[in-house]
Structures are given as structure tokens and as C-alpha cells.
Amino acid sequence: MQTFTTNGTYTPTPGTNKIIVRVVGGGGSGGSCSATSSSQGSAASGGGAGAYAEALLTSGFADVAITIGAGGLPSAGGNNAGSAGGTSRFGGIVIAPGGTPGYGSPALNPPFLFGGTGASAIPTGGNVVNAAGQTGAESIALAPNVVVGGIGGSSIFGAGGRGAGWGDEFPAQAPGAGGGGASGIPSQPAFKGGPGAAGIVIVIVKPVLSLSKGEPEGAGE
Numbered sequence: 001m002q003t004f005t006t007n008g009t010y011t012p013t014p015g016t017n018k019i020i021v022r023v024v025g026g027g028g029s030g031g032s033c034s035a036t037s038s039s040q041g042s043a044a045s046g047g048g049a050g051a052y053a054e055a056l057l058t059s060g061f062a063d064v065a066i067t068i069g070a071g072g073l074p075s076a077g078g079n080n081a082g083s084a085g086g087t088s089r090f091g092g093i094v095i096a097p098g099g100t101p102g103y104g105s106p107a108l109n110p111p112f113l114f115g116g117t118g119a120s121a122i123p124t125g126g127n128v129v130n131a132a133g134q135t136g137a138e139s140i141a142l143a144p145n146v147v148v149g150g151i152g153g154s155s156i157f158g159a160g161g162r163g164a165g166w167g168d169e170f171p172a173q174a175p176g177a178g179g180g181g182a183s184g185i186p187s188q189p190a191f192k193g194g195p196g197a198a199g200i201v202i203v204i205v206k207p208v209l210s211l212s213k214g215e216p217e218g219a220g221e
Contacts, residue, residue, distance in 0.1 A: 025050025
């Protein structure tokens with residue numbers, strides 16, 4: 001198995017004739033929130049996770065360029081949306097778009113709620129799985145001192161950043177997951193959302209059973 005967390009090239013070893021490719025786009029960052037007065041709260045939604053694609057390939061995978069989608073960076077504190085995650089690619093064969101950015105939040109008098117982000121675009125090239133990334137969660141303010149930023153969308157590899165009670169929010173916890181949304185209780189400065197996590201590409205060599213020898217062929221990595 002080969003795992004790519006930075007851009008590179010996949011070069012199969014001699015005898016490799018079948019591989020499984022798993023590709024995840026970068027996660028979106030959570031939204032940022034505005035400074036609050038003595039009676040206000042603010043709560044931004046979480047960023048979405050990157051899309052996931054899985055493909056079984058039997059040809060055309062020699063010396064393939066790998067691109068890893070960056071995690072979305074948070075915007076400055078204030079009513080600002082986060083940024084989308086980058087697209088991850090196994091050449092032009094398997095392509096997984098990045099996650100959506102979380103929505104920013106103005107300062108308001110609670111109660112209020114901001115909806116979560118939409119799902120990522122659908123990946124292409126996954127002849128086993130083509131799945132959009134999970135949406136970032138909604139944020140909620142029940143009272144001035146009861147505010148929660150939205151949780152970042154989880155990827156197939158793990159959780160997004162959690163939405164804490166107030167302050168700068170948490171980064172994604174796993175490749176391709178989204179960052180948490182920022183939130184603020186009364187009389188607080190503006191805060192920024194949590195960053196999304198970079199994507200990942202994993203290549204697994206699939207052994208082929210030899211009918212003549214009764215043992216795997218092409219199992220080199």
C-alpha cells in the first residue's frame with residue numbers, strides 16, 4: 001500500500017496488474033463569526049468534507065501524477081464564510097472535489113440558527129464508489145451564553161472539527177474532513193473558523209490468483 005499526503009507520482013512495481021485507488025478531496029474550513037455586544041451571540045456553520053472516490057483499475061496506471069487537495073483555510077474573524085477544500089486527483093482517472101465552506105455568522109440577538117453547508121460535488125472515476133462529502137453541520141444560539149458553532153463534516157477516515165461553546169473553532173481531525181464553525185458569546189471579539197484537513201490518495205495493490213500455481217501473482221507494491 002502507498003499513501004500520498006503530498007503531491008507525487010505513483011509508479012507501480014514490476015508485476016503489478018491490478019490496483020485499488022482511494023481518493024479524498026480536501027475538507028472545507030468552518031465559517032467565522034462577528035464580534036458581539038453585551039446582548040448578542042454569533043455562531044457559524046461547519047465546513048463540509050471532501051468527496052470520496054474508490055476505483056479498481058487493471059490498466060493505465062503507470063507513472064500517474066498524484067494531486068492532494070489542500071484543506072480550506074479559515075477566513076478572518078467576522079461574518080465571513082470559510083473556504084472550500086481543494087480537489088484530489090489520481091491523474092485524470094479518479095477525481096474527488098473538495099468540501100464546501102462553512103457559512104459565516106453576524107452578531108444577533110438569540111435565539112437563531114444557521115443551516116449547514118451543502119454537500120461537495122460528486123467525484124468522477126470511482127467505479128466502486130463515487131460519494132459526495134458530508135455536509136458541515138448547522139450552528140445554533142439558544143441564548144446569548146448558549147452558542148455552538150457547527151461541527152465540520154466527517155470524511156471516510158474520521159471526524160470533522162467540533163464546534164465548541166465559543167472562540168476560534170477546531171481543525172478537522174482526519175484527512176478530508178471539514179473544520180468547525182466559530183462562535184461567540186456576548187462582549188467577545190470576532191473569531192475565525194477551524195481549518196479543513198488536506199485530502200489523501202491511497203493505492204493498494206490487488207493480488208491476482210494464479211490458476212496454474214495456486215498463489216497470488218502481481219502482489220508487489
